[in-house]
Amino acid sequence: MSGPNTEYDPVEVTPLRADEVEAMRDAALAAIAAAADLEELKQARLDHAGDRSPLALANREIGALPPQARKEAGARVGQARGAVNKALGERTGVLEAEHEERMLVEETVDVTLPTSRRAPGTRHPITTLSERIADVFVAMGWEVAEGPQVEAEWLNFDALNLGADHPARTMQDTFWLEPAVAALVLRTHTSPVQARTMLTRTPPIYVVCPGRVYRTDEIDATHSPVFHQVEGLVIDKGITMAHLKGSLDHFAAAMFGEGISTRFRPSYFPFTEPSAEVDLVCFVCRNGDASDPADCRTCRGEGWIEWGGCGVVNPRVLVACGVDPDVYTGFAFGMGIDRTLMFRHNVEDLRDVFEGDVRFAAAFGVEI
Known part of the structure; x- marks a missing residue:
């Protein structure tokens, strides 16, 4: 081997x-x-x-x-x-x-500098929405009018054709201030601003009046003793319901998008005659344009959503405020700003608007 x-x-x-x-x-x-x-x-x-x-x-x-x-x-x-x-x-x-x-x-940090642990705040969505509403009407040539929240009984009721026996005067709806002889209330609507405007200005008048109002409601998901309204008043020659309808259609489109219109349902208010409730076309299903409007959670298949009240200014109100009803006519309307905010942003509980939690307001930023 x-x-x-x-x-x-x-x-x-x-x-x-x-x-x-x-x-x-x-x-x-x-x-x-x-x-x-x-x-x-x-x-x-x-x-x-x-x-x-x-x-x-x-x-x-x-x-x-x-x-x-x-x-x-x-x-x-x-x-x-x-x-x-x-x-x-x-x-x-x-x-x-x-x-x-x-x-x-x-990345040097000066740890000796003073600082704050408080989170930055933000403007409240009611404030920004009120200003946006005012901008809509200012762009139409209207003016913004304001008035006090503590109001005289005569301006809050009598001047607006709410008689002494009207149920709204009772303690069930109105916060009365003491002493009673002062005849002062926390205003129950922003309509006294309209009365003040007619008493201090000469027609033609085109004003919008946003503001805070008070009623003795129990607070829950849809009611509050403090809330916000916006009212509009027009006094001029030849004003009709057609002008009112066109103004509200424009207002609705500005708030909820193009294609939103309104409808009137006959109603009763002491300060307008004729009077109507204002309904919006449902901004979700568009009055049945959705594939299955019956399932719409917003209007529940009705196709319309109640928004506010309106009508032609009652001649008695014109007389009480020094306006000649034989020369001038006008219209007025009132909508809830809080309700408008809830519609626009799907806010389900009104208490979220007023509880002051900055996390709620921060979601809206500085503009909505």
């Missing part, structure tokens, strides 16, 4: 030649030294120490050598890879230190 063959011809594998291994090592060390930040060093690591790097590929070629040549080639490649890994570790430490120093300079 013959012995092992110890004589062989070394197989020349180019990537494993000493000069090639040295060139790979030197290229890797140069790339590592040139890395200016951690991102560039990461790329250098992938290019020269990753699984597809030249030294890693050369290491795989060692298996192609005869057994007696593998030790020398393995040592040569291993030393080169060790030098690269050592350079990577040293350069990583240097760049991480530089990064931390730079961050300390760029």
Whole structure:
């Protein structure tokens, strides 16, 4: 039997030649030294120490050598890879230190400065909506009128044709102020502003009156003893219900989008004659334009939503406020601002509007 063959011809594998291994090592060390930040060093690591790097590929070629040549080639490649890994570790430490120093300079915070833990507030949505409503009518050439919230009984009731025996005068609806002989109330509507306007101005009159009002209602999801109304008043020659309808259609479109119209249902108010309740086309199902209007949660399949009241100004109100009803006619309307806000933004509980939680108001931003 013959012995092992110890004589062989070394197989020349180019990537494993000493000069090639040295060139790979030197290229890797140069790339590592040139890395200016951690991102560039990461790329250098992938290019020269990753699984597809030249030294890693050369290491795989060692298996192609005869057994007696593998030790020398393995040592040569291993030393080169060790030098690269050592350079990577040293350069990583240097760049991480530089990064931390730079961050300390760029992100310095003066902890001695005074600060506040209070969250920033925001304008209340009722305020912004009131101003938006006023803007709609100012753009039409109207004026904004205001009046006191503590009002004279005569302006709140008598001037508006609410007689002494009208149920709205009772304690069930009105907050009366003491002493009783002062005949002062917290206004139950913004209509006294209309009376004040007619008493102090000469027609033609085009005013809108947004404001806070009070009634002795129990607070629940849809009622509050404090709420907000907007009323409009027009006094001029030749004013008809047609002018009222057009004004309210424009108002509704401004609040709820194009294509929203109104309808009138006969009703009774002491200060207007004829009078009507104002309904809106449902802004969700568009009065049946939706695929299944019967499922509409907003109008429950009716196609219309009650919005407020309106009518032609009663001649008795004109006389009480010094306006000649034979020369002038007019119309008036009143809508709840809170109700409008609930419609526009799907607010389900009126108490959310008044409880003062900044998280509720913050959702509306500065404009709605």
